Amino acid sequence: MPKRLFIRVAKRFIAVRRLFLATTIFFIVSILLSGCLYPGRDLPSTENISEDLERVQKAVDLYVEETLTPPVREATWDAEKKITGVPVDFSLLIGRYLVDAPKSAYERGGRYQYVLLADDETFIVRLVDLTLSQSVMDVQQKVYAYQQRTGRLPLGEPIIHLAPIGGAGTEDAAVYALDTSALGEAVKSPQSPYSSYRLPLLITARGRVYLDYALDLALMKERAGADDASVLQGKIDARWLLIHHAPFVPALSLPYRFEEDEPVIVRE
Template sequence: MKKLKFKGAAVVFMVLLLLASSLSGCMYPGKEQQTGSSYRESVKRVQEAVDEYQQQEGLLPIMNADESTPRYEKFVIDLGKLHEMGYLDEIPGAAFEKGGSAYFLILDEETRPSVRLMDIVTVQKVNDVQRQINRYKSGHGGNLPAADEIYPGLFTIDARQAGTGSITLKSIYSGQPLQFIMDKNGTVYADYSPDIMSAIDKNGVSPEANRDLRLQLEQASYYVPVKSLPYYWVDGQPVPQSPQP
């Protein structure tokens, strides 16, 4: 192979071009966009393994879950079993089991089992805030460090009172900040309304009444909106539904 010779100016130009190209790959806001190709391939491989396992074994390779476990945390896939039994050549590097930041789980288990990802960082951040809320509630006679009631029965958190100022959350979908909200019992959730609104705007279709808008995120991404409430279309915007007392 012949060596190419460049003059000084040409070399500088090529270096700058390569540097610009490398930086452009770091400017995507969300984790989904940063590693979309690798995550897509990992989900595809696990989906194929799950389908084959179900066909051969007659059941799904999922870990035991309590009935009260939320939908987006419930049916975690037993990747170790799939690997040990030869259905999966290797556990994806994105998986928690390999030091990654996602659990692989199954949605629509009774109709069309679909592999999706649960972001562990989001779970941890919400749990961190929950611990602070529980601590405050315990030390203040059951009162909550509530700020504004931004949705019916749902409140933002007074970070100064709760001691949660250092805990921030970025959307797994957009990379933009998401706020924490809590219900009247002090249960904490991530507020996905900006992401849902963005998905609705992108689709250009008016949402159906009485349909959980989190499906918009399920269809637009491999990630599930973990630690969330159901959202419905109210007065032209997605509004989370507070749990019944």
């Protein structure tokens, strides 16, 4: 991994690390009991995620082959949904293509949302880890509360200032590390679904909270193959590298591209 990238990501993470080392371990059960995200009360086992994913992919393939349409409620993919996917509509699959939705699925109380991505001429099934969504939602609420109290945003170290498009204003184009110490309470960075690292928290000049996948992208680059040439050359969004080599989509992320072999945030 490039040394300067590691140093840069480490700097983003220092403030969060100081806080979470002093806090207790984050329990997913507490999220479930809050009832604000999951329909079920217990987390299902994730040991068979690969089997579940393969089973749903086969069902989707058969459905598309027979109907010529993907099994989703909204068959439109804007720029963001091309990366985050569109939720699979299990009601279109259960009965003829599946006995039931997997236990790992949100619809059955699981922690994952199964989504479809349009990749060239095929549809691929991937997972959104909803614990990431819950974590960012919690932090976003703290940011809003801080802004209401102080009239300011908890902006930390500036990460990048993105060039405006078509003469648009630049106030929403700056990205910063989130100054978690300014929030006045412990804020824990969520666990990455791709590695043993935690995901640093980012914030835009308009107060939107995102997750930083730069380190995961740098690590995943080591697994890249010939099919990833367009990604490594910076021609397409670098997040496709994560999608092609792991079962998860990079939830709540900003666009990245590889520049000089390093993943950098860009404005699409």
